[in-house]
Every structure is written in C-alpha cells, then in structure tokens.
Amino acid sequence: MKNELPLELHIPEPKLRPGDAPDFSDMKLPAAGSAPRPDTHAQARDTHHLVYDLIRVLDDDGKAVGPWNPKLDPETLKRGLRYMLLTRAYDDRMQRAQRTGKTSFYMTCTGEEAVAVAQAMALDRGDMCFPTYRQQGLLIARDWSLVDMMCQIYSNSRDRLKGRQLPVMYSSKEAGFFSISGNLGTQFPQAVGWAMASAYKGDRHIAAAWIGDGSTSEGDFHHALTFGAVYRAPVLLNIVNNQWAISSFQGFAGGELTTFAARAVGFGLPGLRVDGNDFLAVYAATQWAAERARANLGPTVIELFTYRASAHSTSDDPDRYRPAGEGKCWPLGDPVERLKRHLTGLGVWSDAEHDAQILELTEIVRTAGKEAESYGTLGTGPTVSASTMFDDVFKEMPWHLRQQRQQLGI
C-alpha cells in the first residue's frame, strides 16, 4: 500500500516550559489505599497491574489507609520524620557551603527524602546499598557520621576518600553504602552481582540499587534486569522517577508511552509503582520486595514516583527549562509535610515539637559543620598530602607510579 503521508520524526517535549504556570491537572492519581497488595509469594504476573497503578497509603487528610499500610509504631514513624528533617537540614547547610565557596559542588535531594530514608529503615542494616548521588538519606538513616560525610564534601584532611572523589560521591563499606560513580547506571548491575555473591555464599543479606528515570535508558539498566531475572538475585531494583534528568523530562527516557515500573513486565519480574513522597507507601513496598528477595524469589522493580523539587546540582538552574514553582504544586505533596500531618493526626506530634526538632537538628548539623570545617575545606585546606594520589591505584604501587610520585616532588 502506498504511504500517503510523509514520515514525521517525534521529538518529545514537556507540556510546560518557563513562563508557563505549573499544571498537573492531567495527572491521573488513584486514590490512596486503592491499590491491592499481593502476597509476597505471588507470581510476578500477579503484580503487573501494579506497574500502572500507584501504591499510596497516606490520603489527603494524612490518614494511613488500605492494604499497604505497614502499620508502623509511632516511634518508628517519628524516627523516619527525624531522619528526613536531618537530611533536609544537612542539604541546606551543604548547599550554602558550596555557595560560600567551601566546596565545588553539591546535590540536594529535596522532595525525595522519603525514598532513601524509608527504604533504609525498611532494609536490614547489613543489606548492601548501591545508590546514586541523591540517596544521602541512606547514610543519614543508618546513623552515619555527618562529619565524615562533610569531610568528603570538603576533600579535607579527614576525607577518607583522600580528595579523589567529586563531592557527594560517598563510600562507606561499614554503612553498607557502595562507592558512588559519576557514570550513571553502573551500580545497577553491580548490585545484582553483589546479590548473586550473597546468594552464592548462602548469606542472609540482600542488595538494593537505585537509578534515576533518565539513567534507565543506559544499557546497564537492561543488564541489571536481565541478570537479576536470570539468576533470581536477591536485589531491589529501585527507579527514582523524579521527572527530570538535569533538563530532560522523563519523556526522553521513554516515560511518555509507559511507566518505569512497567519495565519489569518484559523481564518477568514483579513491579511496583509507588508514591515516592509517601513515607509509608515507600516503606511498605520496600518491605514487600525485601521479604520476597529473602525468600529466594528474586528481584523486584520499584518505581518511586516523585519530583525533583530542587535543582539537579549546584551547577544547574531549573528555571531555565521548567516552570518556576512546579515542585510546590506537585500533586503528591512534600514527604516531610505529609508524614508530619500523619503523626499530628495520630496525636503523637505537634507543630511545636516539629519546630523544636528542626531547631535541634539545625544545631546538630551546624556543630558537625564546624567540626568538619576545622579539618579543612576545599581550596583553603588542609587536605591529605597530594602524594597520596598515587596510593590505591593498585594494591601494591608499581615502579612507574613510584617514579611519578618522585617526579611530583612531594
């Protein structure tokens, strides 16, 4: 048959650009509590309706509803709120530290705090995390030292990574936090390998990996799902869909045609699409997937549907490519405010306690900041000796690196 029309190339374009008023009126949001919760031993295909649904627990009044309610006790919920607030206070100080020239670069996770904090709390402390650069909440929820994190950002004399890594590319074996790579997506199949090793050894620990919506386009994403499915590795494959990959909206990762959770379907893996700003939903979905992984039922793909409320990094200005104020209009709200409202509704939390806690945490971060700065900041020092740049390339230094270290003259 003759083709009557000339072919047209489709280039995705977000609906709104700077100057437009934020508008999410066409976003279809299932009611909180409406998504069914399959048994953790269900067949993967019996979860596949959930990849087009949205698991929500907290309703618009802050009440926990439906089968996904993890029914956490108030103390656990208050700890979750505290870790999220601490993450926010930490981000605030480090963002300002970059603005005042104490470091070169910083990345906040504003609006996405529930993802890392709730997931860290739902996992066991010995489970291994393969994060991206926006899961600082994992370290914070595992009570890792803020001073240690800041020393990395300042590349100072106490930086365990010896000034080798871009700020926020933390690494802590002790905290079960894998060294962050700036090459996006590489950690996703590595987590599968770690999980395969854990299963090979008959260990009890599982792995969890995070990737952004944009980076699901990378081949490594595909490899992770393939290897994870083939070897039924005990791993959680989390996609943080925060809508934006620097300036590219999620349409450039294929989000116009389907959901990211739906990637699970073709691999025969279970998939869950979760309100990423709902602490309880994130916790419950993580708990569900972890229980499956521990039962040798393999990986689960989880899409955490959220919004990157701040810039990509301190080198980015989102007002140049998306409507100003969009984050404040996000229909699923702010994770801190939502959990606060829930706790207030339960009668176990108040505005006064909330405000007092923010002051307390700000002071904790300030004290940590002062201590970290006493060990040096980027540009003003002190740093570790530059001669250490030749260490750890190999376990034992070969002749050519010894020679080059001598040539450096330190």
Next chain:
Amino acid sequence: MVAMNMIQALRSAMDVMLERDPDVLVFGEDVGFFGGVFRCTEGLQQKYGKRRVFDSPIAEAGIIATAVGMGAYGLRPVVEIQFADYIYPATDQLISEAARLRYRSGGEFTAPLTVRSPYGGGIFGGQTHSQSPEAIFTHVAGLKTVIPSTPYDAKGLLIAAIEDDDPVIFFEPKRIYNGPFDGHHDRPVTPWAKHPASEVPEGYYRIDLGKAAIVRPGDAVTLLAYGTMVHVALAAAEEAGVDAEVIDLRTLNPLDIETIVASVRKTGRCVIVHEATRTGGFGGELSALVQEHCFHHLEAPIARVTGWDTPYPHAFEWEYFPGPKRVAEALRQAMEA
C-alpha cells in the same frame, strides 16, 4: 609434569584455583555446560557444579558489572569474554568501575576479577574475531594486562592473575591455543607437545605478574614481543641470522622495565613487534620508555613492526599479520643503521 596445550593449561589453572579457593567463580558466555567455544572451561562445571561454573547472558557489560559487584562482596570471579573483539560494551565497567574502585573508595572496595579473553589474529576470524585491543587497557590506570605465549606461562600467569587483588585483563593468543605459530602460515601446524614449554605441572604454581622472560639471549639487538609474536620473533631472528635477544613481556602493565633496559643497554638496538594496529599501540609506549631509559646506548632508531592501521581484513590475513619476513627485515635494518 604432563604435556598440555594452552587450552589445557588454562583449564588446569582454573581447575587448581576452583579447588583451592571457594570464592573463585567462573562464568561467561557458553563456558558452563558446553565448556566454552574454545573448550577452555570444558569439564569444570561437571567437576565443580553449576553454582561455580556457569553460563551468562550475552551481555559483556553485564558480565563485567556483576563480576565487579561480586568482587565488592569478596569473591574472585574469573570471567570469559568470548572474543576480545566483544569486550567494548564492557569498557565502561572495566575502565570507569573495576579499574577505579579501589582508588575512588579509598581502598574500601576492590574488584579482584580476572577477565580472560581470546585475542589476536591468524585464524581467519575477520575484523570481529581477530583484534588485539591490549593498548586500550594498558592505557588505563588501575588495570593489569597480561598476555602469555606458552602453556607453562599461561597456567602460572593465570593463577597469579586470579590471586591478584586488582582487576587483570588476561588476553589469550588464540592462534597458539593448540600449538606455537611462527607466522609461516603455509607450513604444517606444530602441536604444543613438541615444545618444551608444554611441560606443565598438574598442580599449583604461579608466575608473578610484572616479570618478563628472556626467551632467546642475544647480543646484537633487543626484540620485544608478547603473545603469538614471541614465536614469530624467534623465527625471524633465526631467519635473519641476527643474534637477537628476544624478550617475552608476558605482563604489559605493570611492565618489567628493568629487563628491557638491561637488554637494550647491552645491545644498543631495539625492535618492537605486535599484531595490534600501529598508531597508539603499546609499541609506542615501549619505544618511548626505551628512548627515555637508553638514549645514550642506542645505536639505531627504535623500530616497530605491527599490524597496519586498518581493520583486520578477512581475505588478507597474511598481508596484515606482521609475519617473520617483516620482522626479519626490521632486524636487518636495525643492524645496518
């Protein structure tokens, strides 16, 4: 001691390490039940079970990535990339991840993986089964690159590579899997059994990485080679009637600079041979190092005999392959200079 070809020697190395260390795993495309397209892992799954020796999806990046994760856990994966020509999808995981993990984590996480891969030409494999990409990896800080030339070396070096706590690229010259090859493609194939280096101990032994071997002592000119080209170099020295000192580098990075420098200071001349393309090849690095360390001892320009700067052409294997005639000619020119 038993006579082994290189395939049997490599298999024996993996056998020994699977036996000795429960943290050693072997996986890759077709390596499990079938035993690999070149048979290097034949029988290992049957002996050690499919938990320890298994097939993988056809995804080189996924193979290396999962090996990096296993290494971070504490295992010692030995993975096969079926042909070196297929390794490019995995370069991000090798170059940006495996090679830098120790460094970027301040020594907390390491990637002690061994990447075995058949490489090089001489088998009419065309442009996707003949390449020699070693210089891509020797250029990377944090990777070791090893290339054996005999069954004895192949086993001892592979055991050392598996035991090494850093990532090792282990390229196997597939043209000499079954017998040494001196570049005379029109002559009958010689099996390894007739070569002294096919006498291989059945048990454990290692050849330390970073140590070259002088395979033919000589005084007139230093001839640097590795892999298949070691055998071509030996033939060329005989045919040119030049008393060349032939050095088999065995490990390209870290390089045994002392052996090279001592030889060139003695001979005053140096010819470098490799199958890989010339521009940006490892021969350029060798040439620069010899010049830096031996300038006042040199009596002739350093010469390189290499593959041409073209893709590997299927029908013109022997016009491409730097055979003994070209090497002998370079030796004569070095002596006349």
